Amino acid sequence: MKCLRVWLTIHLLIVPAYVQAQSQRNVTAVLKAHILSEANQALKETPVTVTAAHSERSAGGKHDFYSEGDYWWPDPENPQGPYIQRDGMTNPDNFTAHRKGMIRFSRIIGALASAYKITRDDKYVKHAMIHLRAWFADTTTMMNPSLLYAQAIKGRHTGRGIGIIDTIHLMEVVQGIMAMEESRSMSRELLQQTRQWFRLYLQWLTTHPYGKDEMNAENNHGTCWVMQVAAFARFTSNDTLLNFCRDRYQNILLPNQMATDGSFPRELKRTKPYGYSLFNLDAMVMVCHILSDADHDLWHYKTADGKSIQKGIEFLYPYVNDKSKWSYPKDVMYWDQWPVAHPFLVLGANTFKQRNWFETWKGLDHNPTVEEVLRNLPVRNPIIWLQN
Numbered sequence: 111m112k113c114l115r116v117w118l119t120i121h122l123l124i125v126p127a128y129v130q131a132q133s134q135r136n137v138t139a140v141l142k143a144h145i146l147s148e149a150n151q152a153l154k155e156t157p158v159t160v161t162a163a164h165s166e167r168s169a170g171g172k173h174d175f176y177s178e179g180d181y182w183w184p185d186p187e188n189p190q191g192p193y194i195q196r197d198g199m200t201n202p203d204n205f206t207a208h209r210k211g212m213i214r215f216s217r218i219i220g221a222l223a224s225a226y227k228i229t230r231d232d233k234y235v236k237h238a239m240i241h242l243r244a245w246f247a248d249t250t251t252m253m254n255p256s257l258l259y260a261q262a263i264k265g266r267h268t269g270r271g272i273g274i275i276d277t278i279h280l281m282e283v284v285q286g287i288m289a290m291e292e293s294r295s296m297s298r299e300l301l302q303q304t305r306q307w308f309r310l311y312l313q314w315l316t317t318h319p320y321g322k323d324e325m326n327a328e329n330n331h332g333t334c335w336v337m338q339v340a341a342f343a344r345f346t347s348n349d350t351l352l353n354f355c356r357d358r359y360q361n362i363l364l365p366n367q368m369a370t371d372g373s374f375p376r377e378l379k380r381t382k383p384y385g386y387s388l389f390n391l392d393a394m395v396m397v398c399h400i401l402s403d404a405d406h407d408l409w410h411y412k413t414a415d416g417k418s419i420q421k422g423i424e425f426l427y428p429y430v431n432d433k434s435k436w437s438y439p440k441d442v443m444y445w446d447q448w449p450v451a452h453p454f455l456v457l458g459a460n461t462f463k464q465r466n467w468f469e470t471w472k473g474l475d476h477n478p479t480v481e482e483v484l485r486n487l488p489v490r491n492p493i494i495w496l497q498n
Contacts, residue, residue: 192265372425
């Protein structure tokens, strides 16, 4: 009996590691050429932080991230007055330089970290440190660890809690750092400075009224708050926040956002129900992926009435595999640009051993260029999210 228990323990430890390694090999086979191409381009890029551009409409300083509400427009009847909302319709005249800069930063670090993971070439780490230092440590170019002026609305708000969703693109930055930190070329001092930046940002996210507003949002914004906080808490080894996020997923996000058929009713009611459903499922899958470990299995967690992340993927997958089956209204904008290579497909396939999900992911666009897609796809480098 003792030998059997020992065998089972070893089996339970080795088999998941083998499956993870096999999954990483499969993903690498699909993405290797793309990764190396992206990383070699990233080696040529210099840092562009929030200090590179400033909007006269921003109430913040040059180190403060600033963005404007996407769906807010000038009032035709009062052009100089407060903006009015046109849900789902993006205003092309909004200030987007800081958001674009952060997305660019995320793509650079994601590409360099992915290339390092498959080659172990320290040149990728050395170049990544140039960008990390500019964003988090260099006092002349760094971003302040707060989001006081995100998604402002002219004539109404200098910033909003809803703007916190803009920093979802820092998730692949911290994940990329963790993929590279074993390198002897990684500066321990810079790692410490970067972790301190994220400790300060986590403190702001969890104490400022904007952070609390976003945490309590009942749609994808609430999901993305948990996703970000979980990613940054893992990077900074904050077990208290990790457990808080696990509890929030199990008792708030999953039971309140998902219907028993696996759909997200609040997203389906929006003017872009397809895109928002994809986005929220991606975020919820990332919550499960980040927060699951040997002692916590959110991937297989089910509510009393049967809601689970697997059911969410099973609901949406048919509409990704064959978009013509979508039986809800079409999105008012960017309908043709979705779906792409969503993380819920590849990470879900890895967890639930669904080859068809993987094959669908494999055949989708792994290099989207449309700004709307990029801002709603914070996870683009699955290699760094899969274990060694």
